Amino acid sequence: MTDISSQIAELGASLYHRRLTHGRTGNLSARTGDAFLITPTGGSLGDVAPDRLSLVSLAGEHLDGPRPSKEAFLHAAFYRARPDAGAVVHLHSTHSVAVSCHDGLDPDDVLPPLTAYYVMRVGRLPLLPYHAPGDPALGPIAERAARTAHALLLANHGPIAAGADLACAADVVEELEETARLWLLLRDRPVRPLTPDQIRSLS
Ligand SMILES: O=C(CO)COP(=O)(O)O
């Protein structure tokens, strides 16, 4: 069993090497007591040093370590909105970002319930309006949305999701990425999503 800092570094490398985010995009955090450890700003998730993480309070205040991710305020919003959240993952996964750039999406729930695993892992997916990366104006909007959804899609940007721990939060974003890919593959064909009865039988 590795400590939480090593888990952040290992997950970052795994996501990066599987091309679920690229360059110096994305950020990961895990709750520790009444604060959270988060990847520093401007680094690659492929190269996170476990002893160089930033500590941030649930109010979004930088407590220790290097300058935190510019999205630390969004992670803080998730932890405040969801007491059950132990970790938050934000990525620039290609197919999810592609969907986030589409016009005419339903902002209450972006994707149809195509598969059982999408329903079980992601569920409802609200779309948040575009803000520049790091714009704190998105904080209150994300906090409100995160009270009723553990995954959000940031318009023209990418997904962010919470889970009980790092593996669960990553699972949500990975399932979302694969479903976004399916949805783009199916775009020109008639689609038969799961029925309300089929969805009810999963819960
Ligand atoms: O994905 C990112 C911004 O949205 C990456 O920013 P940071 O390097 O500050 O974490």
Ligand SMILES: [Zn+2]
């Ligand atoms: Zn981002």
